[in-house]
Amino acid sequence: MKPLIISVLLAFVPFASGYPAEKPLGQVVYAPRPDKLPEAARQHLAGSGLFVIYVDMPTGKVKSVQIEKSTGHALLDRSAIQTFQKFRFRPGTVGRVVAPISFTAWSHVGRY
Numbered sequence: 001m002k003p004l005i006i007s008v009l010l011a012f013v014p015f016a017s018g019y020p021a022e023k024p025l026g027q028v029v030y031a032p033r034p035d036k037l038p039e040a041a042r043q044h045l046a047g048s049g050l051f052v053i054y055v056d057m058p059t060g061k062v063k064s065v066q067i068e069k070s071t072g073h074a075l076l077d078r079s080a081i082q083t084f085q086k087f088r089f090r091p092g093t094v095g096r097v098v099a100p101i102s103f104t105a106w107s108h109v110g111r112y
Helices: 038-042 074-085
Strands: 004-010 028-030 047-056 061-069 096-107
Touching (some): 038 074
Antiparallel strands (some): 004 096
C-alpha cells in the first residue's frame, strides 16, 4: 500500500484590521501545521477553503474561527478550524485575519 501524503498551504491576509496587507505573516508568532489525518489520507481527501480568524487584539490569541468557504469536506474543515484556533499573533496588530488553506493529497511513489 502506498502512503498518502497531505500537504497544506497556508497564507494570511488581514481583513478589516487596519494593518497593511503586505505584512500579515510577520504578525503570526505561532502557527502549527494541521495534525495528520489518517482518515483523510484513506479517503484521498483534498480541498481548499477560506477561514476568518478573529483575534483578541490585546493578547494575540484566537477568539474564534469561522468558515468563509468550506474545503468541501467536514473532516478537513474541522482540522483547519482546530489548527487556526491554536495560532497566536503579535498583540495589538490584527483583529481579523482571512486565512486560505489547501489540503492536497498525493501518493508518494518510490522505488523499493
